[in-house]
Amino acid sequence: MSETKDIRNSSKAPEPVGLYPHARKVGNLLFxxxxxxxERGTKKIPGVELDDEGNIISYDIAAQCHSVFQNVRYILEDSGSSWDQLVDVTVFLTNMKDDFKTYNKIYAEYFKDNQPCRTTVEINCLPTPIGIELKCMATVK
Incomplete structure (x- = not known):
């Protein structure tokens, strides 16, 4: 993990797609x-199959959920926090109608012991061909 002032970046999570850090610490909060x-170091997206032009041929929301939760865990741990210190999660889904039930079931498995506040919204698209993205806040010990 590299650290400049309160900026936190994980060596395990995928590289940001723009000029922003993985996380920023403010007081005892981590945003x-x-x-x-x-996946870090590749353009591979677990559960997504693309054609030669980069269009989605098929996707598996369950595989994406497991992968995004792992990436969040990497960032938390590399930033001095942990999964059980999550206090707020905003989830962006690109297909609420088809994916919510699967996502909600998997979410319940990951958050059975820690239940942060949660908001789930449907959006038109994300900057890369993915079906889910998380925005989280956690405490730092």
Missing amino acids: LSGVGPR
Whole structure:
């Protein structure tokens, strides 16, 4: 993990797609930038199959959920926090109608012991061909 002032970046989570850090610490709070399911160092997105032009041929929201939750965990841990210190989660889905039930079931598995506040919204698209992104806040010990 590299740190400049209160900026936190993980060496395990996928690189940001713009000029922003993985997280920023303010007091005892950690604010995570939007986190998707991509894999670090590649353009691979677990659960997403693209054609030669980059259009989505098929996707598996369950695989994306597991991957995005792992990426959030990487950022939390590399920033001095942990999964059980999450206090607020905003979830962006690109297909609420088809994906909410699966996402909600998987979310319940990951958050059975810690239940942060949660907001889930449907959006038209995300900057990369993904179906889910999380924006999180956590405490830092």
